Amino acid sequence: MKTELTLKTDRLVLRPLQRSDLDAVLGYYALPEVQRYLDWKARDRFEAKAAFEAMRKQTRLTRPGDIITFAIVRRVDGTLMGHVSLRWTDATAAQGEVRFAMAPTYRRQGYGTEAVRAMLDFGFTQHRLHRIFAVTAGGNTPSIGLLQNLGMRLEAHYREHALFMGEWDEEMHFAMLEQEWRRGAMPYRAVRNKVA
Amino acid sequence: MTQVPLPLSAQFVPAYPLLTARLCLRPFTRADVDAVYSFRSREDVARYLLDDAMSHEQCAEAVRMRTGQFAFTSEGDKILVAVERREDGRLIGELALIWRSVADQQAEIGFILHPDAHGQGYATEGATALLDFAFATAGMHRVYARCDARNRASAAVMERLGMRREAHLREHTQVKGRWDEELVYAILDREWAERRSR
Numbered sequence: 211m212k213t214e215l216t217l218k219t220d221r222l223v224l225r226p227l228q229r230s231d232l233d234a235v236l237g238y239y240a241l242p243e244v245q246r247y248l249d250w251k252a253r254d255r256f257e258a259k260a261a262f263e264a265m266r267k268q269t270r271l272t273r274p275g276d277i278i279t280f281a282i283v284r285r286v287d288g289t290l291m292g293h294v295s296l297r298w299t300d301a302t303a304a305q306g307e308v309r310f311a312m313a314p315t316y317r318r319q320g321y322g323t324e325a326v327r328a329m330l331d332f333g334f335t336q337h338r339l340h341r342i343f344a345v346t347a348g349g350n351t352p353s354i355g356l357l358q359n360l361g362m363r364l365e366a367h368y369r370e371h372a373l374f375m376g377e378w379d380e381e382m383h384f385a386m387l388e389q390e391w392r393r394g395a396m397p398y399r400a401v402r403n404k405v406a
Numbered sequence: 407m408t409q410v411p412l413p414l415s416a417q418f419v420p421a422y423p424l425l426t427a428r429l430c431l432r433p434f435t436r437a438d439v440d441a442v443y444s445f446r447s448r449e450d451v452a453r454y455l456l457d458d459a460m461s462h463e464q465c466a467e468a469v470r471m472r473t474g475q476f477a478f479t480s481e482g483d484k485i486l487v488a489v490e491r492r493e494d495g496r497l498i499g500e501l502a503l504i505w506r507s508v509a510d511q512q513a514e515i516g517f518i519l520h521p522d523a524h525g526q527g528y529a530t531e532g533a534t535a536l537l538d539f540a541f542a543t544a545g546m547h548r549v550y551a552r553c554d555a556r557n558r559a560s561a562a563v564m565e566r567l568g569m570r571r572e573a574h575l576r577e578h579t580q581v582k583g584r585w586d587e588e589l590v591y592a593i594l595d596r597e598w599a600e601r602r603s604r
Binding site: 302303305340366371372373378385387 | 507509510512547548550570572573574575576577578579580590592
């Protein structure tokens with residue numbers, strides 16, 4: 211019998227996406243404010259559905275390169291508010307990358323922080339990762355705040371190292387090591403432009 | 407100065423030899439093997455490099471490859487120049503410029519000096535000439551450099567060049583059997599131009 215991987219927090223259940231989640235995900239996936247910072251862009255419903263289907267299949271980390279994606283579901287009423295994923299980027303060095311997206315309606319209530327924290331816990335304790343990182347655009351203040359609140363270090367602040375849709379980008383990398391997680395990382399206030 | 411046969415489709419090539427106040431930057435020749443071995447064989451030089459200390463044979467092979475690496479034709483190409491001290495003609499090190507991205511106009515610069523030539527500003531002087539080429543001739547938008555976080559001398563050169571520390575990566579990979587700690591410095595074309603105009 212195949213057991214489904216599920217994570218529980220105070221207010222959330224993180225579980226694999228199901229076919230019946232399609233409408234809920236499409237509800238936020240194509241919104242400009244969500245699209246802006248997504249890696250997998252969707253220009254229309256067709257592309258968004260393709261992205262959803264890909265995420266629905268990301269149910270386990272078997273080999274490097276694999277991604278596991280969870281729906282972020284509010285326990286009190288079963289509302290699907292967003293999704294969070296962990297990509298196993300390097301097996302030898304035990305590295306992973308966390309990504310997340312939240313519907314704008316459900317932001318600013320700490321759900322994202324709670325979900326990403328659960329993902330960090332999963333990555334470090336269940337999957338024995340040595341380092342977990344997250345990449346965010348320089349202008350994405352809410353995400354930057356979320357990652358800092360979890361105690362992640364600003365490891366990189368790349369300026370204009372790639373063109374993105376005709377404009378120079380600004381990319382920030384946050385990271386945490388397993389030993390920092392174990393010791394209970396405190397919220398980290400990065401001095402902007404100054405790498406830790 | 408010997409004529410260098412250009413690759414047929416070379417897009418950007420330095421006007422060799424690049425002369426600075428005290429240095430001459432030029433393509434490698436097979437006569438450089440012993441000089442390269444004099445610093446590439448040393449543990450104290452290899453300590454902060456991705457490469458291990460090299461044997462004479464490995465240096466000969468490296469130099470053989472470098473005799474063809476002196477121009478930018480396509481993405482991934484490396485320009486590897488010998489750094490010669492003008493006053494005595496001694497080969498004191500090497501400089502590298504790697505074309506990391508054509509679309510994003512990004513290059514990486516690197517430098518290795520013989521320890522006897524440390525502390526005299528040669529790396530800064532040579533890198534300045536190569537950065538002039540990268541920005542003014544090859545049209546790069548951004549040039550970055552990486553070093554081991556423990557390699558303070560290298561980081562100091564990057565800072566003296568006006569580069570900004572953009573990353574301090576900890577334990578993101580293993581190098582030579584131990585956790586790596588890496589600094590990334592970078593500078594943009596407009597920042598370099600502003601510096602050079604002062």
